[in-house]
Amino acid sequence: MRLIETEGLTKVYQREGRWFPSANDAMPVVDRVSLHVDKGETLGLVGESGSGKSTLARLLLGLETATEGHLLFGGEDVTRWGFKRLRTIRSRMQMVFQNSYSSFDPLFTVERIVGEPLSSYGGMAALERRRVILESLDMVGLEAPYAKRYPHELSGGQLQRVNIARALVLQPELLICDEPFSSLDFKLRRQILTLLEELKVRFGLSYLYITHDLSSVSRFCDRVAVMYKGQIVETLPAARIAEEAIHPYTRSLLDAVPVQDPRLRRSRTGRPFGEPALSQGERVTQGCRFCSRCPAAMPVCFTVEPVLETKRPSHQAACHFYANEAEGKASQTFQIVKE
Ligand SMILES: Nc1ncnc2c1ncn2[C@@H]1O[C@H](COP(=O)(O)OP(=O)(O)O)[C@@H](O)[C@H]1O
Ligand SMILES: [Mg+2]
Structure with missing residues (x-):
């Protein structure tokens, strides 16, 4: 079953303030992209820096509006939904960001960071909120005392776990992981990948896993889509990428x-x-x-x-x-x- 699907999704950024606009200025950053992620599936999205992967992720999350094309979530066309209406589906997909440390407010405790997404959806009693936060931390292997810590007191791997806990707190169906390991060493990468795999089995999660680390793709993903200059140039089963x-x-x-x-x-x-x-x-x-x-x-x-x-x-x-x-x-x- 399709969880999320795009049809000819396109994003063009207009560069402002250019005296002599050239044809290059109107080059789409995301160019007629049609792809899908099924329920329980992990799709890898690979391509060099600047190929439009993060922009595509933001389009999927409704953080950017498409210039052309369609976005379907759970079979429903949500392309022209307004910001407010999109909130109802935004809780069902969450992003795990690239750089852990800089994406956290250094003055916030882990509890407050992980609970942030809950605030924007509101209506939760303090006790219940704390329970949900501790549950999320537990899912990523961080015990209760970590809730009181600050980002600078945590290691890179722990920060990435906090990042994932924050994404899990609203019980999403799709996690978009944008280069989640770019700041981690090999051993930590393996640990976090294993954690993501466990979460997938436990909660039937789907992933869009954005990376330029091809070696992790064949292990972790079901399918892979290769992006070059805004376009998908190849999609195939991830396990066969090296041979086929x-x-x-x-x-x-x-x-x-x-x-x-x-x-x-x-x-x-x-x-x-x-x-x-x-x-x-x-x-x-x-x-x-x-x-x-x-x-x-x-x-x-x-x-x-x-x-x-x-x-x-x-x-x-x-x-x-x-x-x-x-x-x-x-x-x-x-x-x-x-x-
Ligand atoms: N808000 C923006 N305005 C103008 N250009 C942008 C904007 N965001 C991204 N770009 C351009 O889009 C291209 C793709 O960026 P990005 O989606 O971040 O690629 P990737 O994640 O694959 O590295 C880059 O050339 C970047 O400069
Ligand atoms: Mg990027």
Whole structure:
């Protein structure tokens, strides 16, 4: 069952105060994105910094309004709902933010931080409120005495647990985790991932897990969506990403993960995979957004924008190179750079 779904969701930011607006100024940050998260599912959203992942997350949460397209929650079109009406569904999805320490008020106790979302929904007696907060802390493995502490008294891992407790306090159905580990070391990442997995089983939660850490995706996610310059360029089952990903951008992300087939590292152009061929300031305005960086680019890639097509069951990619290939054998075909 679909929990949340987007259809052609688009966000364009108008830059103000520019004397000479250029075509680049109107480039959508989120560009015709159609994806969904099912109930109980974990969708990974990966892509380099600036690809529009956080903006997409804010659109899903109703913190930004879409320029075009539709957002459905529980099958209902909520795209044009006003801020007040959106509150009714906002409690059903919560965000776990990127940087723990800076997202907390240093003068607030853990109890007050975790209870914050409750305040905006009101109507809870003090005793009940305290019970709910302690329950949330317990879910993330923090005992009652932590409620009285301040952020500076906690470690990075504990802060991230507080972050998750705050997101859980309204008993949401969907947690959007935006790069939840960017400030944590490897061991803590594993611990928090395990915690998120437990919570998923216990409460039937769904996750949108935003990251650039591809190695955690195959372990933690059911499906993965790869975003490049505002567009989804590939979606596939997360467990098979290393073997079956075909989009050259996804392959380049995989290349950045250590222990990869070295034959995939360089294209025949001699350019390291994924390095821009354009100089700074230049931008592709037609065709495939990735063509200037793509070792497999063909003439058609510079003129015709590829659309997401089903390449296999549960596997979509937007790439001309694989348009006619029933079976994308990425590891072999990548050596071929068509002139
Ligand atoms: N409020 C805003 N106004 C104008 N541009 C924005 C705004 N928010 C984000 N952007 C731009 O949108 C692009 C995508 O940003 P973001 O969604 O944060 O990407 P990611 O999370 O993938 O790093 C960036 O180029 C960023 O500069
Ligand atoms: Mg971001």
